[in-house]
Amino acid sequence: MDTIYLDNNASTAPDPLVIAAVSEAMASLPGNASSHHAFGFQAADAVERARGSVAGLVGARVRDVVFTSGATEANNLALIGLWEASRIDSPSRVRVLVGATEHPAVLEVADYLATRGALVHRVRVDSLGRLDLNDLKAHLTDDVLVVSVMAANNETGTLAPLPEVSDLAHSVGALVHSDCTQAMGRVSVDMTRDGLDFMSLSAHKMHGPKGVGALVVRRGVVVFPQLRGGGHERGLRSGTINTPGVVGLGVAAELAASRLGEAIAIRAMTDKFIAKLENTVPEVELNGHPDDRLPNTANLRFVGADAEAVMMGMPQVACSTGSACSAAVPTPSPVLLAMGKSQQHAAESLRFSLSRTTTHEELMTAADLVRDSVAYVRSQLGHEVA
Numbered sequence: 001m002d003t004i005y006l007d008n009n010a011s012t013a014p015d016p017l018v019i020a021a022v023s024e025a026m027a028s029l030p031g032n033a034s035s036h037h038a039f040g041f042q043a044a045d046a047v048e049r050a051r052g053s054v055a056g057l058v059g060a061r062v063r064d065v066v067f068t069s070g071a072t073e074a075n076n077l078a079l080i081g082l083w084e085a086s087r088i089d090s091p092s093r094v095r096v097l098v099g100a101t102e103h104p105a106v107l108e109v110a111d112y113l114a115t116r117g118a119l120v121h122r123v124r125v126d127s128l129g130r131l132d133l134n135d136l137k138a139h140l141t142d143d144v145l146v147v148s149v150m151a152a153n154n155e156t157g158t159l160a161p162l163p164e165v166s167d168l169a170h171s172v173g174a175l176v177h178s179d180c181t182q183a184m185g186r187v188s189v190d191m192t193r194d195g196l197d198f199m200s201l202s203a204h205k206m207h208g209p210k211g212v213g214a215l216v217v218r219r220g221v222v223v224f225p226q227l228r229g230g231g232h233e234r235g236l237r238s239g240t241i242n243t244p245g246v247v248g249l250g251v252a253a254e255l256a257a258s259r260l261g262e263a264i265a266i267r268a269m270t271d272k273f274i275a276k277l278e279n280t281v282p283e284v285e286l287n288g289h290p291d292d293r294l295p296n297t298a299n300l301r302f303v304g305a306d307a308e309a310v311m312m313g314m315p316q317v318a319c320s321t322g323s324a325c326s327a328a329v330p331t332p333s334p335v336l337l338a339m340g341k342s343q344q345h346a347a348e349s350l351r352f353s354l355s356r357t358t359t360h361e362e363l364m365t366a367a368d369l370v371r372d373s374v375a376y377v378r379s380q381l382g383h384e385v386a
Contacts, residue, residue, distance in 0.1 A: 004362045004369075007318045008205075009154050009182060009297060009353035014248070015207040021251040022209055025244040033241040034232060043243045050250025054214055057253040058180070058199060059190035066215045066233045067246050071181040072105040073226075074200035074215035077237065078177050079109045079148060081223030082198075083118060086145055089222060093145035093174070095119045099131055099160070100338040106148050106179055107334075122338075123149075128289040129158035129339050136168060144174040151183035151199075155322055155335040155351055156288030157297030159187065166195025175221060181205050181213075185256030186263060186294050197221050203245070207355070208252030212245035262356050267295035269363055270354055274298050276367040281374055282385040287336060287349055296354040299336075304383030305374045307350045313373035317366045319352045 005013070014022075025046060031039025033047045047067070055062045068074045079096070086093055098110045100122040107122075114120045121139050124132040131149060140147075147169040149160045166176045177198040183189045185206035191199060198221065202213035217223060217236070229238030278284050283303035302310060307321045322333040332346035341349075350370075354363070378385070 053250040070213035157294035162194040203249040
């Protein structure tokens with residue numbers, strides 16, 4: 001049996017059109033996009049077309065898009081770059097607010113800023129993973145520099161109320177950053193509508209190539225570069241542009257924008273998968289919001305069944321116990337713990353994430369494999385179903 005891939009929140013398979021575009025760029029665009037000759041101009045034109053495609057996906061100005069190696073670099077550039085710039089422009093703004101269930105690429109940056117003098121607060125979430133707006137309001141004072149809240153959680157899929165967050169933050173003069181990596185191509189994100197000052201994204205979460213992404217920075221917002229050198233990307237990100245990767249990101253952005261309507265069908269498949277498991281496996285609990293979540297994500301607890309053991313018992317199903325970026329660390333999900341779940345609850349939870357290429361047959365087969373593995377693990381651990 002072929003392995004059924006249900007770990008698309010970790011990474012998606014590149015679309016065939018993306019692969020073709022990247023291959024063509026590698027073969028036909030040998031020039032450096034910064035070079036002042038025909039080959040360089042051709043590469044630069046391809047880069048600028050991709051920049052326009054990314055801007056179109058997120059409702060931004062073309063010039064606001066800064067290409068990076070991915071969302072992790074973009075998050076670092078946004079938050080550390082803003083902090084360093086603000087020590088000159090707004091030294092009294094020393095507070096940084098981040099959601100308690102942010103990706104490590106934001107939480108670790110916030111912890112780093114704390115060593116540089118920032119006063120960091122992790123805004124609470126409720127048991128469904130929704131941001132506690134009352135806790136946010138309580139900590140929004142005129143010395144807050146930035147609020148960073150991800151558009152959609154990578155583990156539970158719970159969506160953030162970005163317009164409300166932005167309105168609250170802007171009311172005290174704070175800026176708003178969002179790691180929108182998981183939202184791209186799955187739900188609509190718009191810089192203007194959502195009131196964002198910065199947003200980060202990665203190509204490989206929307207059927208693009210790995211190793212390329214972008215930070216979108218609203219005009220007038222000042223950040224200091226974190227990579228110094230030749231002054232590429234308006235001086236914000238030095239280093240030779242990865243032309244084939246950027247071309248692939250551009251094509252992925254175009255495809256994502258054109259396929260947002262597919263979310264309805266993907267959500268229906270996800271719900272059928274959950275329903276089958278709930279009907280065939282006793283004591284299943286959904287982690288995250290039942291409605292306000294990504295259409296492709298199901299994070300489920302199987303009471304009495306260790307999640308790692310369940311995964312080992314069904315090697316034909318690729319899923320995960322949490323963020324791929326911290327999967328090497330054998331600890332319960334910090335996201336679920338921040339939601340108030342116990343360590344045991346977190347250790348019994350698995351994330352399944354679909355893509356547009358996931359089939360109904362694959363999902364139903366996966367549900368049967370999960371059922372059998374959970375039953376076996378429970379029998380081995382002596383868990384008696386209520």
